[in-house]
Amino acid sequence: MNKQDVSAVKMTALNCNVYYNEKQAIKDVTIDIRADEVTAFIGPSGCGKSTFLRCLNRMNDTIAGCRVTGDIKLDGEDIYGKAMDVVQLRARVGMVFQKPNPFPKSIYENIAYGPRIHGLISNKTGLDEVVKNSLQKAGLWEEVKDRLNESGTALSGGQQQRLCIARAIAVNPEVILMDEPCSALDPIATAKIEELIEELRGRYAIVIVTHNMQQAARVSQKTAFFHLGSMVEYGATTDIFTNPRKERTKDYITGRYG
Amino acid sequence: MIEDHQTQQVPTNWRDAAMQQRIKKRYAAEKRFRLFGFTTVIFALGFLVFLIGDVVLKAFPAFTAAEIQLSVTFDSTAFGLARTRADIDAAEYGAFIKAGLAKRFPEAQNRTTKRELRELVSEDAERVLKAAVEANPDLIGKTKVFWLPGSDIVELYVKNQLNAKGVVGERLASDTMLARLNSAQSNGELRKTFNTRFFSAPDSKHAELAGIAGSAKGSLLTLFVTLLAAFPLAIFTAIYLEQFAPKNHLTDFIEVNINNLAAVPSVIYGLLGASVYLGFMEMHRSASLVGGLTLALMTMPTIVIASRAAIKAVPPSIRDGAVALGASPLQAVFHHVLPSAMPGMLTGTIIGMSRALGETAPLLLIGMVGFFGDIPSSFNDGTAVLPVQIYIWASATERLFAQKTSAAILVLLLFLIIMNATAIYFRNRFEKRW
Numbered sequence: 305m306n307k308q309d310v311s312a313v314k315m316t317a318l319n320c321n322v323y324y325n326e327k328q329a330i331k332d333v334t335i336d337i338r339a340d341e342v343t344a345f346i347g348p349s350g351c352g353k354s355t356f357l358r359c360l361n362r363m364n365d366t367i368a369g370c371r372v373t374g375d376i377k378l379d380g381e382d383i384y385g386k387a388m389d390v391v392q393l394r395a396r397v398g399m400v401f402q403k404p405n406p407f408p409k410s411i412y413e414n415i416a417y418g419p420r421i422h423g424l425i426s427n428k429t430g431l432d433e434v435v436k437n438s439l440q441k442a443g444l445w446e447e448v449k450d451r452l453n454e455s456g457t458a459l460s461g462g463q464q465q466r467l468c469i470a471r472a473i474a475v476n477p478e479v480i481l482m483d484e485p486c487s488a489l490d491p492i493a494t495a496k497i498e499e500l501i502e503e504l505r506g507r508y509a510i511v512i513v514t515h516n517m518q519q520a521a522r523v524s525q526k527t528a529f530f531h532l533g534s535m536v537e538y539g540a541t542t543d544i545f546t547n548p549r550k551e552r553t554k555d556y557i558t559g560r561y562g
Numbered sequence: 563m564i565e566d567h568q569t570q571q572v573p574t575n576w577r578d579a580a581m582q583q584r585i586k587k588r589y590a591a592e593k594r595f596r597l598f599g600f601t602t603v604i605f606a607l608g609f610l611v612f613l614i615g616d617v618v619l620k621a622f623p624a625f626t627a628a629e630i631q632l633s634v635t636f637d638s639t640a641f642g643l644a645r646t647r648a649d650i651d652a653a654e655y656g657a658f659i660k661a662g663l664a665k666r667f668p669e670a671q672n673r674t675t676k677r678e679l680r681e682l683v684s685e686d687a688e689r690v691l692k693a694a695v696e697a698n699p700d701l702i703g704k705t706k707v708f709w710l711p712g713s714d715i716v717e718l719y720v721k722n723q724l725n726a727k728g729v730v731g732e733r734l735a736s737d738t739m740l741a742r743l744n745s746a747q748s749n750g751e752l753r754k755t756f757n758t759r760f761f762s763a764p765d766s767k768h769a770e771l772a773g774i775a776g777s778a779k780g781s782l783l784t785l786f787v788t789l790l791a792a793f794p795l796a797i798f799t800a801i802y803l804e805q806f807a808p809k810n811h812l813t814d815f816i817e818v819n820i821n822n823l824a825a826v827p828s829v830i831y832g833l834l835g836a837s838v839y840l841g842f843m844e845m846h847r848s849a850s851l852v853g854g855l856t857l858a859l860m861t862m863p864t865i866v867i868a869s870r871a872a873i874k875a876v877p878p879s880i881r882d883g884a885v886a887l888g889a890s891p892l893q894a895v896f897h898h899v900l901p902s903a904m905p906g907m908l909t910g911t912i913i914g915m916s917r918a919l920g921e922t923a924p925l926l927l928i929g930m931v932g933f934f935g936d937i938p939s940s941f942n943d944g945t946a947v948l949p950v951q952i953y954i955w956a957s958a959t960e961r962l963f964a965q966k967t968s969a970a971i972l973v974l975l976l977f978l979i980i981m982n983a984t985a986i987y988f989r990n991r992f993e994k995r996w
């Protein structure tokens with residue numbers, strides 16, 4: 305990869321609006337997401353962070369009554385356009401949920417599922433390799449290598465969440481979306497996930513929603529502050545936390561509301 | 563203001579008498595509840611034990627049959643010279659039996675006593691003799707001692723149930739008959755055997771010959787049709803309604819109607835089956851195919867409701883996880899939602915099938931309640947099913963039929979146990995895979 309590629313903009317949203325039936329949840333959001341950075345979405349709960357995140361891999365499609373307008377592009381290609389296949393999009397833009405949701409199947413099957421449905425690998429050795437690789441990248445290999453046939457749901461919460469990250473990695477995505485991935489975890493498991501995000505940075509464009517401002521400050525390079533469905537401020541994380549331009553941002557990060 | 567409130571608050575005395583009283587009351591209530599629960603369970607168990615014990619005790623004699631020893635001479639004049647297969651078929655085996663009986667009981671001279679003699683041996687004895695000759699044509703012209711199936715009188719006699727008072731329709735043997743039975747008994751010419759015929763024979767007008775095989779096979783065939791018709795339909799309906807159908811007035815309407823269908827009295831389904839399958843599609847009356855399809859109509863809503871509940875119970879996060887990996891909605895449902903919901907779906911199916919197994923009312927209207935003297939060999943043969951058989955035998959007056967009623971109930975229970983065991987087996991298997 306040359307320098308140009310690395311700093312390339314991976315995804316863009318232009319004047320994005322989201323409605324749940326008549327209620328508008330996202331108002332006119334415009335943002336660039338870079339491939340080599342971790343972008344954090346912060347803001348009080350109910351401000352639309354998850355809603356906007358779900359626009360980026362079209363998970364909103366599965367919600368009845370949800371309508372998205374505006375342009376969202378992946379590598380310059382309209383993801384809501386006719387030419388975009390939603391199944392491929394979701395393989396390219398992976399997602400990790402707030403509550404760890406491993407499939408009630410073996411650890412191996414959890415990882416192998418994605419590559420299998422996309423027909424990425426068909427032979428057993430190749431699949432074994434992908435499972436091992438993904439688990440290694442997610443920092444879970446050492447802990448589970450002897451019990452790949454045990455159920456994924458038998459792992460601890462933090463392990464489950466890393467399994468979900470490994471599962472997303474296995475389909476070789478370009479972007480990984482994480483919706484408050486640590487909110488159901490204890491501090492030690494949280495620290496592990498944060499380390500993992502740090503390691504994955506650069507390989508994947510990462511967008512993380514968090515209500516924990518310290519976390520945003522620790523893991524991200526860019527931060528977007530959402531409030532009441534609008535993106536109030538977007539910029540380098542250091543700027544947002546040390547020198548916010550908007551009054552509302554300042555109030556939020558100093559803990560005046562939230 | 564808050565501080566004010568705190569200073570005024572008196573600390574709770576957890577040890578005063580009123581508090582102790584309340585604690586005691588709470589424990590007493592709990593104890594009472596447990597006692598009630600325990601009593602009701604014991605009560606229910608007692609009923610179950612009583613019911614099953616009663617059925618088993620009554621059914622037990624049905625597994626015993628009686629045989630009577632008789633020396634039979636195969637008079638060669640009764641067979642043609644060639645002794646062909648056709649000759650063997652055409653021979654009058656009843657005559658051999660009559661002759662054998664007359665020889666054994668020479669005191670019977672007049673018509674009435676001779677007819678009475680014949681009543682010692684079951685009709686089935688002729689078939690036994692014929693089979694013996696077919697197997698060994700050299701028997702022709704010879705005399706051989708056979709253990710022949712005894713009539714109902716002999717069977718009751720062997721079981722010490724003859725002349726017991728107070729049984730409706732009880733057969734009463736005449737004194738001469740009783741004397742003969744006594745003499746045969748003391749000569750060791752009567753014996754008890756295990757009643758294999760009960761398991762291999764269809765229903766019969768002769769109590770000692772009636773068996774469960776016809777109706778058991780009828781039940782199997784019928785249930786097979788029901789399962790094949792209802793299960794896939796119901797599963798797909800449930801999946802579609804739960805996972806794919808848009809939520810609008812039409813699907814609300816369908817939902818309400820499916821719930822209503824599950825509550826419709828089963829006899830209505832019989833009417834529907836009669837008019838659609840018999841009237842419109844002109845299928846065979848009384849056939850297990852029609853019975854199975856009729857019961858499928860009745861079973862389907864039950865399976866749909868149970869399956870929808872099972873699908874609903876699968877956390878949406880599982881489905882989201884699959885979709886977020888790029889699984890199509892169909893893949894998400896079939897790879898993840900369905901396996902998780904399968905145990906519940908199977909349980910619902912078994913519940914529906916158990917209900918279908920015990921149904922008689924809808925079968926009344928498609929001609930399956932009646933006497934069928936053959937074991938069905940195809941889905942188009944007229945047949946009874948187990949509960950119908952129970953009903954028919956229960957309304958017969960002979961004592962032997964009463965025993966068979968209980969035995970048939972046992973067989974029905976056995977069917978149910980097997981079905982439930984299968985359900986549990988599948989459930990565990992599906993769960994182990996996770």
Ligand SMILES: Nc1ncnc2c1ncn2[C@@H]1O[C@H](COP(=O)(O)OP(=O)(O)O)[C@@H](O)[C@H]1O
Binds near residue numbers: 347349352
């Ligand atoms: N499925 C939905 N249907 C209707 N309204 C929704 C749905 N999901 C979220 N909302 C609404 O959209 C707004 C933003 O929600 P969300 O994106 O979950 O906020 P956040 O993730 O920032 O807490 C909230 O007002 C919420 O009530």
Ligand SMILES: [Mg+2]
Binds near residue numbers: 353354355483484
């Ligand atoms: Mg959220």
